[in-house]
Amino acid sequence: MSYWRSTTVKWDSLCPRSSLWQRFGREPSDDWAGYGVGRQVHAAIEAKLRCLPVEAPSSLTVVELRDYVELVENAETMGLLDLDHQSVELTLRSPLDGEERHWLTLKPSEGTHYSITPDAFRVEDNVAYVDDWKTQQGLNADASLDDNVQAVTYGAAVAELTGVERVVFTFWNLRFKVGQQIDKPAGWFIAKAEKLWAAMVERDKVPVADIEADFRPGEHCGRCPFRTDCLSELVDDALAGTETDDRELYRRWHALRELASMAKRDVTARVRARTSVLELEDGTQLGTQRIPTRAWSRKNADVAVRGHLWQAIAARALTEGADFSEVFEPKRPKSGGLMTWLASLPEGARDIADKNLNHGDRQTLIKLPKEK
Numbered sequence: 390m391s392y393w394r395s396t397t398v399k400w401d402s403l404c405p406r407s408s409l410w411q412r413f414g415r416e417p418s419d420d421w422a423g424y425g426v427g428r429q430v431h432a433a434i435e436a437k438l439r440c441l442p443v444e445a446p447s448s449l450t451v452v453e454l455r456d457y458v459e460l461v462e463n464a465e466t467m468g469l470l471d472l473d474h475q476s477v478e479l480t481l482r483s484p485l486d487g488e489e490r491h492w493l494t495l496k497p498s499e500g501t502h503y504s505i506t507p508d509a510f511r512v513e514d515n516v517a518y519v520d521d522w523k524t525q526q527g528l529n530a531d532a533s534l535d536d537n538v539q540a541v542t543y544g545a546a547v548a549e550l551t552g553v554e555r556v557v558f559t560f561w562n563l564r565f566k567v568g569q570q571i572d573k574p575a576g577w578f579i580a581k582a583e584k585l586w587a588a589m590v591e592r593d594k595v596p597v598a599d600i601e602a603d604f605r606p607g608e609h610c611g612r613c614p615f616r617t618d619c620l621s622e623l624v625d626d627a628l629a630g631t632e633t634d635d636r637e638l639y640r641r642w643h644a645l646r647e648l649a650s651m652a653k654r655d656v657t658a659r660v661r662a663r664t665s666v667l668e669l670e671d672g673t674q675l676g677t678q679r680i681p682t683r684a685w686s687r688k689n690a691d692v693a694v695r696g697h698l699w700q701a702i703a704a705r706a707l708t709e710g711a712d713f714s715e716v717f718e719p720k721r722p723k724s725g726g727l728m729t730w731l732a733s734l735p736e737g738a739r740d741i742a743d744k745n746l747n748h749g750d751r752q753t754l755i756k757l758p759k760e761k
């Protein structure tokens with residue numbers, strides 16, 4: 390049994406494997422914390438509309454809690470809670486307890502279902518008003534909402550359910566305190582949604598194994614509910630090195646790359662939070678440190694001035710026994726940059742060079758042995 394919803398339609402373009410697993414109810418291996426504030430804000434609005442007590446969520450951090458309070462206040466100042474709650478029908482999959490108790494499920498065909506969970510809707514004068522609260526940072530790029538899957542399908546489902554003539558669907562963005570709205574005859578929503586539902590039925594006819602084999606790793610893996618299961622499987626396969634299909638190999642490389650950047654993000658976050666530097670066996674140091682830097686000063690940009698300066702450095706270096714070819718070209722030291730070149734100079738020549746350099750420092754999280 391396949392259960393589509395607006396998010397699984399989106400995921401079908403991002404990564405068909407993830408969408409398939411979501412539709413068929415596979416147990417998620419990960420829960421992305423980025424949705425935490427949004428879930429709690431939805432729960433608070435639902436509770437307020439139902440005239441139930443609202444409790445401050447204990448799972449949020451201080452900063453998240455501040456955002457949560459602000460977003461709920463915004464909902465109030467936007468007048469979203471002034472609706473006559475008696476006329477508001479909530480068919481929400483309750484964020485309070487996660488129970489899927491009031492899903493409105495359409496069956497475009499046997500085996501294919503489409504679930505909608507409008508945050509609220511009410512009917513007045515043969516018009517259905519469908520409202521959805523949004524807590525994300527961005528607005529829909531297509532302000533007309535003409536092709537917005539959620540707006541179209543929710544509008545159509547509510548129109549079919551209530552038999553109204555018109556539907557007004559609104560995304561209320563609680564961060565920006567604006568609404569994006571589409572107001573059309575019910576038939577318009579139904580005609581648009583039927584095309585989408587027909588496409589979902591067709592999609593469900595594709596053999597499961599074929600869709601499962603179509604995975605598209607990318608930055609969205611970080612939000613994917615199956616990332617641990619999926620990426621570890623891909624890594625195992627990649628390490629086994631038995632893949633002969635070039636397309637598969639290419640995808641596995643992308644999965645590994647994504648895994649590497651996730652690991653890098655984790656390391657960076659962990660190292661940044663360290664209160665002491667950790668030194669590894671090879672001399673690498675993990676932890677926030679400031680490293681001194683040198684750069685040629687602007688006043689030495691003039692070719693003639695620079696020429697005199699090089700001559701002075703080289704002359705002094707030669708008197709100190711340096712190899713001319715090693716020291717004369719400061720712009721192209723053999724390796725390691727300006728600091729390495731500086732360190733390779735004899736003491737007197739280094740003093741001359743150092744006096745003519747700008748001194749600064751930069752922050753580093755990972756200091757490699759060669760940088761010491």
Ligand code: SF4
Nearest residue numbers: 404606610613616619
């Ligand atoms: S982890 Fe990435 S590649 Fe795997 S299913 Fe999720 S989105 Fe697709």
